[in-house]
Amino acid sequence: MKYDDKTMTNYMTRTIIFLCLLFNFGLVSSYQELDRIVAVVNKDVITLRELNEGVDKALLFFQQNAIDPPEEDVIEKKVLDELIEQKIIKGYAEDWNIKASQEDIDLLVQNILSANQITLDELKSNLKQQSSSYDKLVKGLKYEIILKKVKNREISSKLNISDYEIRKHKEKMAKIRPDIFDLSHILIKFSSEPTAEEKREKRKFGEEIFNKLKTEDFGKIAYEFSDSPDASEGGALGKLTQSELPEIFIDKLTNLNAGEYSTPFESNNGIHIIKINQIESYNEAKNSSQKIKKYLIKQIVLKTSEVTSEDDVIKKLKRYKNEIDSGADFSVIAKKYSEDFSASNGGEIGWVNEGLLDQKFDEQLVSIDQNEVSQPFKTDLGWHIIQYTDSKFEDLASENIDNKIKFELINERTELFYQDWFSSLKAESFIEIRQ
Numbered sequence: 001m002k003y004d005d006k007t008m009t010n011y012m013t014r015t016i017i018f019l020c021l022l023f024n025f026g027l028v029s030s031y032q033e034l035d036r037i038v039a040v041v042n043k044d045v046i047t048l049r050e051l052n053e054g055v056d057k058a059l060l061f062f063q064q065n066a067i068d069p070p071e072e073d074v075i076e077k078k079v080l081d082e083l084i085e086q087k088i089i090k091g092y093a094e095d096w097n098i099k100a101s102q103e104d105i106d107l108l109v110q111n112i113l114s115a116n117q118i119t120l121d122e123l124k125s126n127l128k129q130q131s132s133s134y135d136k137l138v139k140g141l142k143y144e145i146i147l148k149k150v151k152n153r154e155i156s157s158k159l160n161i162s163d164y165e166i167r168k169h170k171e172k173m174a175k176i177r178p179d180i181f182d183l184s185h186i187l188i189k190f191s192s193e194p195t196a197e198e199k200r201e202k203r204k205f206g207e208e209i210f211n212k213l214k215t216e217d218f219g220k221i222a223y224e225f226s227d228s229p230d231a232s233e234g235g236a237l238g239k240l241t242q243s244e245l246p247e248i249f250i251d252k253l254t255n256l257n258a259g260e261y262s263t264p265f266e267s268n269n270g271i272h273i274i275k276i277n278q279i280e281s282y283n284e285a286k287n288s289s290q291k292i293k294k295y296l297i298k299q300i301v302l303k304t305s306e307v308t309s310e311d312d313v314i315k316k317l318k319r320y321k322n323e324i325d326s327g328a329d330f331s332v333i334a335k336k337y338s339e340d341f342s343a344s345n346g347g348e349i350g351w352v353n354e355g356l357l358d359q360k361f362d363e364q365l366v367s368i369d370q371n372e373v374s375q376p377f378k379t380d381l382g383w384h385i386i387q388y389t390d391s392k393f394e395d396l397a398s399e400n401i402d403n404k405i406k407f408e409l410i411n412e413r414t415e416l417f418y419q420d421w422f423s424s425l426k427a428e429s430f431i432e433i434r435q
Helices: 005-035 048-064 072-095 102-116 120-129 134-154 163-176 196-212 218-225 229-233 247-253 310-325 330-337 341-345 359-367 396-427
Strands: 037-041 044-047 180-189 236-241 265-267 270-280 291-302 348-353 377-379 382-395 431-433
Touching (some): 044 072, 072 134, 072 396, 102 120, 102 134, 120 134, 134 396, 180 196, 196 218, 218 229, 229 236, 247 265, 291 330, 291 341, 291 359, 310 330, 330 341, 341 348
Antiparallel strands (some): 180 236, 180 270, 291 348, 377 382
16 A cells, blocks of 8 residues: 555654553553552542551651550551641641741751750651651641641630639649759768768858858858869759659758758758748748739820821820819720720730739839829830739749640640540541552
């Protein structure tokens, strides 16, 4: 058969296309085998590569911890379940614009570096030795941040822990968790084989130091006279539980409160004096007292602008002050004229610890009486007049422990409720497992 040039060209073109399709089909088939889709989760997919990476990571964990791994299909199912959960949570976060900021990630990385006392380069090197990478670490941290924010949005922020629950938890923890003592120490050391005369001299010196402590700072005396390695730190031993202390120290601590120091006492090593700087305890009777004054504050804030000068703002605030002094309601004027977030609450900004606001606030609070209105004063936020309607002293140490307990209870309950919440979310999701 005879072909013209056009027919031959078309034939060759079709042949080349067919061969290319065969070749490309082989590549696609090979690629899909390496990284095929094993599950579809809503709008996302889980690939074989992701599954294999998860299985390898699990096997490495068992190997590094000398644990006999379960059957591989058990590991695969566990890893697949975890990947499905991640895809669902990430999708939920995307729908509600919940993200992990760079600041969030940097803070967690810095915490890792500080906790392990290593540099960023050392961290990257360690990850490489563990067949991982810094990018994979960051990816994992992003997910943990997003998961925490999702839990907070849906669960933690809606939990209410009562004062009664905090008190009962505190009573329980006081029985099972040891006290922590922040201690300082002075040591007058004996020689390796002390004579009776040396011991008498060191005892006498210990009494002299004890008398000095009545008028001088413990840290200064420790720095000057102590033979202990911690002398350069002012004798600071740091925070220790009873189980970490010598028995002879525990006996002396029994009758001491925070801020007090012992009389000189003797061990085989020398003469000691110890001071309790602070006690962290779930037992309120033992806990260090840190009284702080709190104020219930209202404010009116005005801000200068291109058309409103400082003189105009000060005149207005003085006029409002005169009206309040004459019987007008502070809250009504604040709602009407104040130019900050507290206006909708009648100017009330709630209970505030002394020293936590601008220094100008503290100066005004000291200079006025309860229910008295201050003179106008300036901060970075604008010009203010303030009034405190109530004040009280609170034990900051006790408050800190209550906050710690509240945080622990919220975290504990969040994890309990999360499983039910996620089960409901999962039931509403589209999940297709492909063999």
